[in-house]
Amino acid sequence: MAALCFNNEICHRCCYLRTIKMKGNPGWKAITFFLIVMFCFGMCWFLHMELYMQRSYPSVHEMCIPGDAASKAEILISNYSRDHPVFLQLSDYFWVKNKSIYPLPYGTNGSEELLMKFLALTNHYQVPEEIRRLPCRRCVIVGNGHLLKNSLLGETINKYDVVIRLNNAPVHKYEKDVGNKTTMRLFYPESADFDPELDNNPDTLLVLVPFKPLDIQWMKIILNNEKRVRKGFWKMPPIIWEGEAENIRILNPYYMAVTAIQILESENMTAIPTTGMLAMTFALHFCDMVHIAGFGYPALTNKKQPIHYYEKVTMKSMAETGHNITLEAQAIKRLLQQGIISNLTYF
Template identity: 90%
Template sequence: MAALCFNNEICHRGYYSQTTKMKGKQGWKAIAFFFVVMFCFGMCWFLHMEYYMQRSYPSVHKICIPGDAASKAEILISNYSRDHPVFLQLSDYFWVKNQSIYRLPYGTNGSEELLMKFLALTNRYHVPEEIKRLPCRRCVVVGNGHHLKNSSLGETINKYDVVIRLNNAPVHKYEKDVGSKTTMRLFYPESADFDPQLDNNPDTLLVLVPFKQLDIQWMKIILNNEKRVRKGFWKMPPIIWEVEPENIRILNPYYMAVTATQILKSKKMTPKPTTGMLAITFALHFCDTVHIAGFGYPALTNKKQPIHYYEKVTLKSMAVSGHNITLEAQAIKSLLQQRIISNLTYF
């Protein structure tokens, strides 16, 4: 019995020993499996973030290739040309061959006399020499979208050769997210309610985008300090606006026509492009590298999210704007997918 008991004890010990070994092996397998899963998860997360960062934050210091944007834009825009003047010039209206077949905002037909009077005041029609002589122009078009809020993109934006801003988007107090450098600001009278001193640099070009003759008239009145016109605007523009005439330019309406017909593919040039969409088209003709930031609206079902980084206005305000933001979103996505432009924020 003793021997039997001894043998049973041995059997029990063997059983527990084998069981413990099995449990130990299973435990190590579980731990190994856990670490494999965590490693895979970590790698997937890293690759996802690397992909996101590459798409969202293209390097400003990436080699700039002269003519790169032009070679890409030529595929998209038929009859693409950089021969058109960037800004309207007084000499354009002394020759019949330069007359436009379109009226504002797509041409200057019918506005020649007014433009001659206005352009004689400014006596500035060209791109500054420090920009013109750049061997390769790296440009960023800074939109006004809510995506810029808390983006901390200010330092990145300031590193571009040309920073193009839109309408009344403020810089003062938002420098961390949007930067402080402004090479050009595209605007129209109703969007001129920004501080020319606080929200621009001393050498910033204030580029008027004329949608109607009254827009040119307003600018002429401001520079000449003439009697103000209060009717004809959908929103009252500034009555007092302290700017230097040498900083004012008028964007060639050619870019508006190209935006409508070539980028948005709209028939009969309706609806009118936004200033942001126009700025992208302009950059494709003026720059060698084109990046954008702060573009994109909330989903049409999102009625509460602000559309701008600096105010609480929602999509409701766009209902009567006359712009087709859905069509423009599709156009920008196409430009991004074809890698004609790159994005600093998500779209």
């Protein structure tokens, strides 16, 4: 109850004033205290839920305007273009007309030969036709934040045309809060420990975000069932992985470069974007309506609040990731304030 009360000044005053006035017969003291606690808890919960609902502004039923996200993104992103391929494809590396100037994760310089070997295994490089032919793409990016717990947003999330999920965030057992539709899942080897059957759909696109050449090599090894590599990862990726080759794509590193340089405004690209931040940049190039849900971290001083809806990991785990979450929070606020994206939860 304390957490709810202290999040709302009215609740705080109610609980405080009624408690300090509690005097009288000791026999009634315990009963009175119990009634006060229940009254305050009820008021705090009501106000907390009312505040939550007030902050849930956008709706999937909003009119989707073709090109709307693009017209807004052009204001923020210089040299904005939708001409860049969404996913890497084999033909790009047989005859390289515009060689990338950056190595991974911001470009493919130095990884061309490895990419050719991997892309030759998949033979699938496009977005599915049923998504490409949509006259207006309504997208939601489902973050992994603790805000989604008990949000009951599952049915709402399922109504979007494109549902983008991140890393190893589970769906099974959390359907009421996060839905069960997954159009794309952005991940990297260390975050590939999701259950392909329970947490994805049969046609879910498994989109690899390569942070280093070893990430592409891992995927090639998995598909070819070659000898596993155990060194070079900050966390051991799955040894056995059940992803289907026809559903696997590699996200164009162009979006990572745009995220670092234009969205985060990171000097010399020193801040490595999170998968969630990258997903927003991608969606601004791919979708016509971009909504987000479950983004935001607890305050840096809050050592006990879980950061994910599905586990009890706290902010301590973010200390050595290389991500600048303060910079990302500022970037997301700019996107929200300028109306470029909208939020199903609050930030």
